[in-house]
Amino acid sequence: MPDANPAVRLRALRKNFGAVEAVAGVDLDIADGEFFAMLGPSGSGKTTVLRMIAGFESPTAGTVELGGRDVTRLAPFQRDVNTVFQDYALFPHMDVLGNVEYGLRVKKVGRSERRERAAEALRSVRLEGFERRRPAQLSGGQRQRVALARALVNRPRVLLLDEPLGALDLKLREEMQVELKQIQREVGITFLFVTHDQEEALTMSDRIAVFDRGRVEQVGTPAEVYERPATPFVAAFVGTSNLISGAAAAAVLGRDGTYSVRPEKLRLLLDVDAPAAPGHHSATGTVAEVVYAGAATRFVVDLDAGGRLVALQQNLETSSMEVTALRGRRVRLDWDRRHEFAVAS
Template sequence: MIEESREVSPPAQRLAVGLRGVRKIFGDVVAVDGVDLDIRDGEFFAMLGPSGSGKTTVLRLIAGFESPTAGTIHLGGDEVSKRPPFERDVNTVFQDYALFPHMNVIANVEYGLKVKRVSKAQRRERAVEALRTVRLEGFEARKPGQLSGGQRQRVALARALVNRPKVLLLDEPLGALDQKLREEMQVELKAIQRQVGITFLFVTHDQEEALTMSDRVAVFNAGRIEQVGTPAEVYERPASAFVAGFVGTSNLIQGEAAESVLGRTGIYSVRPEKIRVDTHLNAEVPVGEHAAAGTVAEVVYAGAATRFVVDLDAGGRLIALQQNLQTSSMDVLKLRDARVRLAWRREHEFAIREDVPPGLVMDGPPTTVG
């Protein structure tokens, strides 16, 4: 049945958003530099990158708040590059929520429908349904000032959902929340997206947030996309030095250290949690593993896990992350300045592109970026 549906559905109908050769220039600044991107219908898609990487500009181009200098933007198969925002079937949720403080919750949610001249009865019915979706029944009469940060965020989400857009654009909507509430809202947002089935396009600079919530992630850097893939693909198999360093913490091994430890040239990535710390330096290295001896330069105890910074005999430095299953802070802190051997399975090291950005170029020894 799945194969049959694929045959009868042309690609344009399966895509919610399509960008082709999109560029945006502000004066002398190239904010977006030739982006090609396809976002599938019903997908929770994250655009991840540091400040100034171009992700928010791409969101604004899709929303219609900016016009592309070059390239085309498609929504549901229609080319919309020249259309104003109100003629695009999208809605945007901003970090500051942009709620009307003098209106109660139900009036805030109904506002967009009122502008569209939807009947009063239908407005109320759809607004109540939207509030039920975000689990805010009984809050209709409250003003935004009487709500918590998480509740205001859900009102903003309900106000966008009530318009039933094809694509919902979320511009770092969780940025103003504290860590605990932020984590709770990550789970809620994903559950809501699955419930309503709308395409969510989520902009964030938080790596954990992108990995937790999205079906796929696009990693932005300097106006371009470095890699697009599932969270597991982007994390486990970074395509470039930038992705390896920005998405989580990664050890990059190259130069003399790669030749000495791995027995080959090139640039390789090994995640800290894949590395095992062993105090038995002379133990036999198991088949299928690589190992490197070194000295513990620093030990960072973080409760659930400990972070070991190890200076290798081969030169350079690696970071290993070890869960504290049966150890205390005193146990692990004793390892500072100790001689250890780091070991990892060969399938956990991945070759990455050698076009390393200038800020990440390494001369010989491995280093840690992140």
């Protein structure tokens, strides 16, 4: 049953910059306490939507509601939201405590309550004992957590995160993905997270909205979006997907249309003459390229029926020399029919 008053409700939201339509009629409901990701490439409209929710941009048309309240024409400070930016925007001349307390100081919250709430926010991001350090004395991950604490201390209904992990190196970014999800679960606030990184969205989110050219292509859980992409764009953008269509679909699947199957669902077999297993489809072809990546290998296979599929195989017992030797080899790809899904053209 839909939430009568979701944390965020967008209806027919549009934004034009001159002749450019950056957001082309977005409808979204984001529930209280949800970790929701808006995922898409640069220029897809996701950040513009975030800025309209925050009040930094005014919609050309449509409405923004927070907790059932229409805030479309309200200033940012009149909305029950806070934003964490990619560059963190910390005050370099203030220590950690001063940065976290700043919003409460502006609101003229008393000193004792201010200190108590700042200490609570720092505990929530695991930065006790860092109160007197300056931003320059912190690591990238610690600065990110200070920015998060500064936003959480105001106890907003919705926390907006604009690619906050983009400036971190890969290992730290992966660690912070897990930490952010744990923090969100503990504080119980709705997190609205903007990212172009598919892994971030899949790792942290309860649900994902995939954006392209100002429109929402699909909304669903990470498993729904990954396993059952609704459009060719979602199939191609979220992870790696194979699209089977045209003559290949007719020859291999026995039907018309466009279908998606993920690389890890394909088994690469050297016996090209063996029949497909019951409930499976198979296709023969030639290995055009082998990409060895340590834990796994990607095999790019040109099908006899036309088109190209990528198969992902874990390197459980094989070495780089063994898998690269398969380049140019005739092979058969086999997959369970339950793992192929029709996608809209």
